[in-house]
Amino acid sequence: EAGVAQSPRYKIIEKRQSVAFWCNPISGHATLYWYQQILGQGPKLLIQFQNNGVVDDSQLPKDRFSAERLKGVDSTLKIQPAKLEDSAVYLCASSLDRAGEVYGYTFGSGTRLTVV
């Protein structure tokens, strides 16, 4: 079974620039998550999709972050404009069940973003 694919692996941008990350979940997984992991901290949920609908985006800074999951498969997370504090690893995960409580989550390798 192919895992969760993410790209790019690394990205360095200047503050106020825009950036986009892509995620392809495991085939058949209806639920997709974006997590932000700042260095030295645990991952924090940014947004959760069930198919192509948003389930939870309460911790997404909506003034600068946006995400979409067209057709309920791939997803894109965008930051515009980026700030220094957005430097982090952005992890995508997917799960077979509604919230991952039974089958768990499968994580991608993440995109490491550095804002300078």
Added chain:
Amino acid sequence: AQKVTQAQTEISVVEKEDVTLDCVYETRDTTYYLFWYKQPPSGELVFLIRRNSFDEQNEISGRYSWNFQKSTSSFNFTITASQVVDSAVYFCALFTGGGNKLTFGTGTQLKVEL
């Protein structure tokens, strides 16, 4: 509100030593799930175990074992005869229906040296 505390920021051991990683959780829900994940230097989070709140049986998987105690709200993880390949950051996480999301602790960096 739900919370996961991993008080140990970093642990260093010599290969073949046993090591226990602590995890304390807080939740008001009676139904919840606890997880442990391993994050090697490559960055991906690798699932190790899931335990639901109604199953307090301890579990052993090879060199790994988990001790779940509801009375102390703890879900500790022990690696027996540690190896260099065990070096990673280990995260404990909590899922509750009330929160409907996975909440992670801050992680414990384990370094196993020769």
